[in-house]
Every structure is written in structure tokens, then in C-alpha cells.
Amino acid sequence: MSQPVGTFCLVLHTHLPWLPHAGTWPVGEEWTYQAFTASWQRVVRVIEALDRPDVLTLGITPTVAAMLDDPYTLRELHTWIANWQLRAAELAGRPEPHLKSLASYEWRAASACLDDFESRWMHGGSPVLGQLASSGTVELLGGPAMHPFQPLLPSRLQRFALAVGLDDARQRYGFAPAGIWAPECGYRPGLEASYVDAGVQRFLIDGPAVQGQTHAAYPVVGTDVVAFARDLEVTYRVWSPKAGYPGSAPYRDFHTFDHASGFRPVQVTGKHLPSEAKKPWDPAAGAAQASADADDFVARVRDRLVSLADQHGQESLVVAAYDTELFGHWWHEGPQWLAAVLRRLPEAGVRVTTLGGALAAGHLGPEREIPASSWGSGKDWRVWDGEQVADLVADNAKVADRLLSTVDDFGTADRDPVLDQLATEALLALSSDWAFMVTKDSAAHYARCRAAKHAAQVAELADLLYAGHRRAAETLAAQLRVVDGPFAHLDARQL
Incomplete structure (x- = not known):
């Protein structure tokens, strides 16, 4: 590739609260099983299939890491995947043609997931995730234990939670990540001191915390700890509080169920249509839309980087960050879109790398003070306070x-x-x-x-x-x- 137009970092935040023995349906353990089968396992397969280093930055909270190594959770997840197969087999007996087609799709998906789970995940997720990191395929981010909103904690307790979380990563992967996903991107001035003491080198904030100047990462004043900010102009193209690709008509509709089987049988069709008026979901149409949206996103990222380079007189950085569960759980075709984007961005002249790779490429701005902030509503603390x-x-x-x-x-x-x-x-x-x-x-x-x-x-x-x-x-x-x-x-x- 000739000189790139700039650098793109995708950051995925993988998190659920601690759920074993804390209810099953409609809330509780089922969240873990759905997230693993619909999203986490599929995203890992996408990353591995690219077969190259520095694909993306993957945040795994200590809570998720613990659940993926928890014997009880793994046993129940194994059972859940097997039941997924059984539900697909039962659906095949229904007379509606579109449900028979859906049953075949779900059976194949469940079988592939079961094979992967039994061969790699069944005795713990840490070896799978640790291999992704040790091979240089991803940069892992850690975080404080149990995902507390750090700005509201007493300093002593905040430091303890962070230490426990980083120690947990050492136990599971053999190393402590250089960066963390600060829960909810929550920040208050002074937290950086605890990061220095804990050996944390970088963390995530949201774009408004740096007044939208997201084209570089910034050391927090007086430290070497670096803050990376989400570029909302690019990030919101995919998913925002109001819009994004997953709302397109051909995509599988998340909110409509065939309640007898638990599967989602229809496409979005129209945002304001009742469920009974929606068309049957067509996987091929959904895949075609994912490809088209990937092309649109690649073009948007390239245009953004060219514009930032013109504005700042140098190669610039775009960081897009999302919950991992968007890709596959909330947006069924999300992993297909993800695979296409990560293949096509380098072809379009964009350097794709990790947060650490972005620093190696020179995307470091001057020291900066970071205000109290989060990635929640209002970009302040109102959601949690x-x-x-x-x-x-x-x-x-x-x-x-x-x-x-x-x-x-x-x-x-x-x-x-x-x-x-x-x-x-x-x-x-x-x-x-x-x-x-x-x-x-x-x-x-x-x-x-x-x-x-x-x-x-x-x-x-x-x-x-x-x-x-x-x-x-x-x-x-x-x-x-x-x-x-x-x-x-x-x-x-x-x-």
C-alpha cells in the first residue's frame, strides 16, 4: 500500500454484568448465552479469518472474562447452544415456507457454533482471547473489576477495583493490558494518577471531552497516560441514539419474534410498520445491504481522514468505538459488515491498526486537560448520577x-x-x-x-x-x- 491517507482504529467494548445464578429469563443468564452465540463468538471468527496483525482493539471486561471461564456458565452455555439446535429442528416442522427456510439457516448456525464451542471454548475463553492478543491480532483492553462508574467512587475503592481488574487479566492471559476501557468512558480529573500508579498507559473517552478534536490522542496533562477519543461523526454513521445502518429495511428485525420458537423471522421492512406487516427475512438481501453499507462506511472514513489531514496539515486518526454486542446480537448482519469493512479499508488506502499501533504511527497530540465526562446521554454523568x-x-x-x-x-x-x-x-x-x-x-x-x-x-x-x-x-x-x-x-x- 502506498502512503496511507490516515489511520483508523476500531475499538470494541465487550461487557455484561455478572449474571450466573442471577435469574435466567427474561433477564439474567440468557443475556450471556445470546451475546456469546450471536455476537462474541462470531466476531472472534471474523477477526481470525482476516489472518493479519493489528486488526482492532478488543475490550474484554473482567466480568465477561470471568463468565467465559466460569464452569457453571460454560455448562449452561453448552446446553443453550444444543437447545438452539433443537428449536431449529422443531421450527422445520412448521408449514410456513419462510419458517422452513429460517429453520435451515438456524440449524446450520447452531451446528457451527456448537462445533466451535466444543473444540475451543468449552473449558474456558481465556486461551482463545489470550491467543488473539499474543499473536498480535488484537490489542486487548482491560478494566476495573465489576465495571463501576469510576468518577463516583472514593479514590481508595476506585484504585482497588482497577487493581483487581488488571490482576485478573494477568491471571487469565499472562499479562496486564496496556490500556483499559474506562467503564462508560467515565472520567474525572485526577483519575489519571491512579492509571499511572496501576501501569495503565491509555484509555477511552468520548469525542465531546476534547471538543471534537479527535484527530489525535492526547497525554493527560502532567502524565504519559494517553486518552483516545471517539470520532462521533464516523461512529454515529453506524449506530447513534437516533439512526444508523442497522435500521435499513433488509436487515433482520431485532424486535419481532416468532414466539413459539424464539427466532426473529422478519426484516425491518419499515421502521413504523407493525410486526405483522413486515416481510420475511431474506439472509441474501441482508448480506447485500451489509456489503453496500460497508462500502459507504469505508468511503466515509476515507473522506473524514482526507478532510482532517487538510485541516491539521498531517495524517490524522479516526477512532470508532462500539459495544461488541452491536455486531450480531442487536444487528444480525453486523459481523458480515465488520468483515467487509476491515478488508476494504486497507484497500482504500487507510491504515487499520490498534490503539497502540496508532501511537506507533505518530498520532499523538500535545498534553491536554480532560474534563469530567462520559459516553452517556449528555456526555456527562447524568445516567449514573x-x-x-x-x-x-x-x-x-x-x-x-x-x-x-x-x-x-x-x-x-x-x-x-x-x-x-x-x-x-x-x-x-x-x-x-x-x-x-x-x-x-x-x-x-x-x-x-x-x-x-x-x-x-x-x-x-x-x-x-x-x-x-x-x-x-x-x-x-x-x-x-x-x-x-x-x-x-x-x-x-x-x-
Whole structure:
């Protein structure tokens, strides 16, 4: 390739809350099984098929990494994939011609997924993901344990969660990632100091945090820690709060089900049409639309890079970042689009690389102050600190205070399984997912129940210790660890 017009980095953020033993349907464990089969496994196959280095930057939160290594989750996922095959076989007995065609499609997809799962994933996801990183195919991003909204945490607890998350990556992959996906791209001035101390070299923010000047990465003032910002002009072409490619007519409609089988049988057709008026889904038409949209995206990225180079007088950078689950789960044809984009961008003269690769290519601007920000609504903290979740914010503050004071009062030089489980339950209660789900009214009741459950378990463990009931506290901690035990290495003495 001749001199590229600029650099493109795709960053995928792979996250779900801790879900084993926490409900199944309509919310709970099923989310993991759907995300793996529809998205995560398919995206990994796309990345591997490209057979080249520096394909993209892949964020895997410690929670997802733990679930993909959790024996219970893997057993249940195996069963779920097998049931997917059975549902497809049952659908084949239906008389409608378009459902027979769909049954064949789903049977083939389930069979391929089952073969891949049994040959590579069945005994843990860490070897698969670690190989992608060690081969140089992707750059892995880590993050703090349980995905808390860091700006709202006491500094001591924020540093602890980050340390636990990075230690988790070392345990699973043999190294700590150089970069993190800061949960919700949440930032407040001062967090960079904890990143320096933890050895974090780079993290993600949203474009408005740098007033849209996303053509380069920026060291945070006074440090070598580098902030990369999403280019929203390009990112929103795919997926935004209002529009994006997945809404095109030929794509498989996410919201319409054949309830007897659980499969999605129709295409989008029209955004305002009732389900019964939508056309049967045609995989070939969906694939053709994905190819056309890939061409459009490649052209947009190239045009953006040329424009930025003209504006700034040098090769520039575009970072597009999405939840991994967009590709395959929310947007069925997303992995096909992804494969086409990652093949065609280099052909169009665009350097495709990782965040680390972008730094190696010289896309580093001057030091910059980063304001308080997030990638949520308003690009501020309102999703996690707004009126709708004021009670959760107050409860979270109590959980953090109870954890820290209990560790201070009962911590010793010896490791304490009660305090370890107390810290685990506190981090589970402080997950950013619960406030997000309440603010967005997405399974809000489930979110409130999960947050309250873990907060209550923090209180119960602490109360037993303060009452002098050490043996009862140890028994309860052991029982909770069976259900809520993602991080065996978590050591409350780090607090």
C-alpha cells in the first residue's frame, strides 16, 4: 500500500454484568448465552479469518472474562447452544415456507457454533482471547473489576477495583493490558494518577471531552497516560441514539419474534410498520445491504481522514468505538459488515491498526486537560448520577463506606475470606450497569433488585463481624462465594 491517507482504529467494548445464578429469563443468564452465540463468538471468527496483525482493539471486561471461564456458565452455555439446535429442528416442522427456510439457516448456525464451542471454548475463553492478543491480532483492553462508574467512587475503592481488574487479566492471559476501557468512558480529573500508579498507559473517552478534536490522542496533562477519543461523526454513521445502518429495511428485525420458537423471522421492512406487516427475512438481501453499507462506511472514513489531514496539515486518526454486542446480537448482519469493512479499508488506502499501533504511527497530540465526562446521554454523568438514580447513588455511597470502614476495623495481616467476599459483594453492588438500566428503563426492576441484593449482603456480612459472629460470617461468605465468586484472587488487604 502506498502512503496511507490516515489511520483508523476500531475499538470494541465487550461487557455484561455478572449474571450466573442471577435469574435466567427474561433477564439474567440468557443475556450471556445470546451475546456469546450471536455476537462474541462470531466476531472472534471474523477477526481470525482476516489472518493479519493489528486488526482492532478488543475490550474484554473482567466480568465477561470471568463468565467465559466460569464452569457453571460454560455448562449452561453448552446446553443453550444444543437447545438452539433443537428449536431449529422443531421450527422445520412448521408449514410456513419462510419458517422452513429460517429453520435451515438456524440449524446450520447452531451446528457451527456448537462445533466451535466444543473444540475451543468449552473449558474456558481465556486461551482463545489470550491467543488473539499474543499473536498480535488484537490489542486487548482491560478494566476495573465489576465495571463501576469510576468518577463516583472514593479514590481508595476506585484504585482497588482497577487493581483487581488488571490482576485478573494477568491471571487469565499472562499479562496486564496496556490500556483499559474506562467503564462508560467515565472520567474525572485526577483519575489519571491512579492509571499511572496501576501501569495503565491509555484509555477511552468520548469525542465531546476534547471538543471534537479527535484527530489525535492526547497525554493527560502532567502524565504519559494517553486518552483516545471517539470520532462521533464516523461512529454515529453506524449506530447513534437516533439512526444508523442497522435500521435499513433488509436487515433482520431485532424486535419481532416468532414466539413459539424464539427466532426473529422478519426484516425491518419499515421502521413504523407493525410486526405483522413486515416481510420475511431474506439472509441474501441482508448480506447485500451489509456489503453496500460497508462500502459507504469505508468511503466515509476515507473522506473524514482526507478532510482532517487538510485541516491539521498531517495524517490524522479516526477512532470508532462500539459495544461488541452491536455486531450480531442487536444487528444480525453486523459481523458480515465488520468483515467487509476491515478488508476494504486497507484497500482504500487507510491504515487499520490498534490503539497502540496508532501511537506507533505518530498520532499523538500535545498534553491536554480532560474534563469530567462520559459516553452517556449528555456526555456527562447524568445516567449514573441523575435524579432517576439518586437513591442508587446514595445506597452506593453507603456500600462503599461500609466496605472501607469494615476492612479498616477487621483487616489483619492475614487474608480474610469474609472481607474478600464483602469486597466482592460491594463491587457487584457498585456495577455501573444497574444505574444505566434504571435511567434507560431497561429491566429497571431487575437492576434495582440486583443492586439491593448485593448491598444487603454487604450489610449482612459486616453486621455479623461487628456482632462478633465470626463463624456465621465465614459460613455466609462461603455460601455467597459459590454464587458470586468471579475473582478468586481478589484480596481485600489491597484496600
